[in-house]
Amino acid sequence: MSADISLCGGFTSAGNTQATIEALRAAAQLAVQVEFTTIPAYLTALYSITDTASEAYQHLRSVVMEEMYHVNQAANILIGLGGVPQFTGTATPVYPGKLPGANPETTPTVGLYRASPEVFGNVFAAIETPAPANAPPQGSNYDSIAQLYHYLWDAIYSFDGNPFDQGTVGGRQREDIYLGKFGGNVIPVTDKESCCRAITEIVKQGEGSVPLDSPLIPIQSYGSYNHYGKRTDGTYGPILGTPYEMSHFIKFRSIAQSSSPFPPTLPITSNPNPEEFSNPQASAQAATFDLNYSVMLRALEQTFTAEAPDPYFGVVLNMMHRVLPKLARALMNTPAFSGGDASVGPNAAPAWRYVDNSGFAMLELSIAAIIEAEAKAHPQPNARVRESLTVLDEALVAVREMRPMAEKLGL
């Protein structure tokens, strides 16, 4: 099948944008950063929800996973163009703030919030807002993410020759790091057609399509039942193809407008500033979280870098899966202010800051120290503290397991 790539992602490409390869790379890096920026915001809200089986948690989790797919897929586009994705330093998102390059007048402020129907409606659904019909491509000052991709696609489509045919490449495209049941299959991007497929899937999965009832992606390369969700018979079960209900926009809207009660959340402070925490455990745990986050970002960059040893399955996945959520949960169960009550709040929350001097040795010491401090501060721990100590211990075990390998990889 050869698709009509001038209609990629539902965008009509005039084919009159003239951009250099460097400009294409800059646009693709911007796309990577935009996708990445959503993840800490979504994760903060996710970890604040305590009922993991609730619809709000499940919907948000599926979106976060698919955003990780978007990051991976956008990174492949950038690498195909001869770039190497950056996640550290100035590329690390800062909260609260706008999506990188977004129109500050029309787009939401992306922040680190305790989950609520309002956050789902006013922030998350707004981030994933569909582009209105005929919205122009915008490489900057865009009103919707789709416009940014429209711009990227226009520039790639109009490029004279194959922009993915760059002789020397510093990056390594990856198809193996997006795991699990969620939508989308990462593909390598080697020409305009594969780029078109990549962009189509990212855009339609995120914002959905306009009008809403037109099919998203009728066929995926795997089988026919790709998703479980609400079926047209009113039950939960397997769904054929990728219906519009699966778009991030509709998922967020359905939670924001749901008449059923929102699940319980931890009383975390929104847009936390660890410098203001007067509880020393909270400050120490927040710093440890940032340390872990920073090491993980460096490792993530390395996974996309050609020639570098690959830390994905040994380090990055472990940190995402076995360390980061545990540090986040422990932090969110710690009062931000001295003498606070963790069930009343306000509790601390991760600030998701990048710190330069980060390494596994420091991370291990840091986690061990917060465990010691926590135990010392609570000679008679209650259930909540015991739970925190347990997850911190688990995180420490995981870090100790990873450390020899991580240090070999220079992390």
Next chain:
Amino acid sequence: MSYKIYPAIGVARVGNAPSKFYIGPESYRGLPSNPDDTDFTEQDLRDDQGRLCRQAARFRIYHIDDDTGVETEITLDSPNVKSIRWVAHIANKKASWYEFATNEGEQGYASNHPLRNAGVADRSTLIIDPGPRVILGRSVTGVNFDSASVPSGYTGANFPDGVLNPVGEAITTLGELQTDAAGRLLLLGGLGIAGSLDDDPAIHQYANNDGWWDDTADGPVSAEIEFEGEAELVTAEAAWVLVGPPSYAPEIPNLVTLWDTIFDAAVRNDKFPAIQSQGFWKRGADGYLPNFQTEIQPLLERATLYPWVTAIPPKPHTFDMTRLGTLPVAGESDENRGLRNWILDYLRPPSAENSIINAKGGTMMPYLAGDNCLIEGTLTSKYLRLTDTQYFFLQQWADGWFVNQADTTSAAEALTRNVLENCVGGAFSPGIEMTWISRNTSIYRADDPFRINHNLCLDGPLGLGFTPEAMEPGDVTRYMAIPWQADFNECSSQPMDGRVIWWWPAQRPEFVYLEPEPVSALKAIPAPPTIDSGRQVAWIGTDFDQTRDNFIAFPDDILMVKYWDQLGFVMQKLVDGEQRFVEVSRTLARPEPNA
């Protein structure tokens, strides 16, 4: 020196073709084989009149040298073997036993547990018992377990008296013995007849229906070998045969197989001290190191195969086996540990039988119904999980303590393992071939965890009780649904906690892929793919509304009694240039007739 019959538990399956049959798969996820050794094709699933063939269980005798462990198969072609005299005795005790009520009774029945056909005073009349049969020689046929050939002197033979409705046929036999050209035993089961003497029969329940009969069975199989010049016969250690429903997707295994379940019971009963001893699992580097090729990879492959027979997404069930089987180098980096842990974390751990979502929000696997999702109580286990032993192997593997080497199981032991790995090891509600009685270690020999303690009951009559030290014909399958078609039809999907959970898709397909219609030369222009290309369809019934009474099942179990023999099989075929599992050999119209 010992002689043993293998497999220790053989499996035959019913079919309504009176003479043509095939031999059950003797390799793991293998196809059946033809008695004449020709290649098995989809044409061999039915006879020339479209009737479904029976699956015979083949039994062989092995001589095991006690010193060297060397196994040699003993047949009539072996030197000095003069004759092999096989004796088998199968029966059906379903109607005489207790009602099946999920896992009630596994730890012994309560005094208020209801009996099936409680109003029948003479319980012996509820047993179908043809008495034992003997066969010896090469290529012998026609030794039937029928009412006409009950051995003289046998007391207690019994068959249901009359024509059964709605099928209009009587159960007059439970099967047949044959031998092959080398004198191995072939045991064929019943013709799949089920029904009631009631003029207007109805099926009210998935497992217990008073007045109903079916012709499945089970029982011991023994053999005596006569050597040239030796007066004394040598007795081989006896085996057991189970006669169950057809296997409609023979190449697709269950995540938990019957072998896994029996093995796990033995492990937890101290039979494999290298794995578990005195209640403690041998964890860590010095503990038991599972073999990736035989104890880990098959579990992952089973998950990979499920999307062919039920509607589940293939992507998360796809695994990079090379990466997952890579051994960590001692003292070096273990670069795949994260991935192994990630997979382990999705599997439902022991004690989480009633949860579908884990603490991280992930949907725990398998997405299959558990032993008891039907009756509220202390024994509730809504969702299936791996056996303790399977889970322990995966824990060791995730931690990096495993090996990756070729299978070294001996041929004879492999025969038992392969045959049982093609059967259901859970959920037992009640199951397909054997239920939770398979986990009761008291029914097995102390020196062989797969060999059932047997009593051939050569003179009859059969007993009515539970005698684990001397299991009688019919004592293993009597727990199963009566008729089997009721459970087989209903146990397709199970609504639970707002979701619909699958039962045994590998044994009872739920959604299947069809072979594309042959494209004529004129139509050969490539058409653009549509939403309908290669979509899955319901194996039975409809799939668009999960609340309909015919959602992937017949709306009435009695239709399964009528049409079980016309359903399609799932076989691996080359379709459109790629290997797929597709439905073949279906003779029933789609959509199915409704009455």
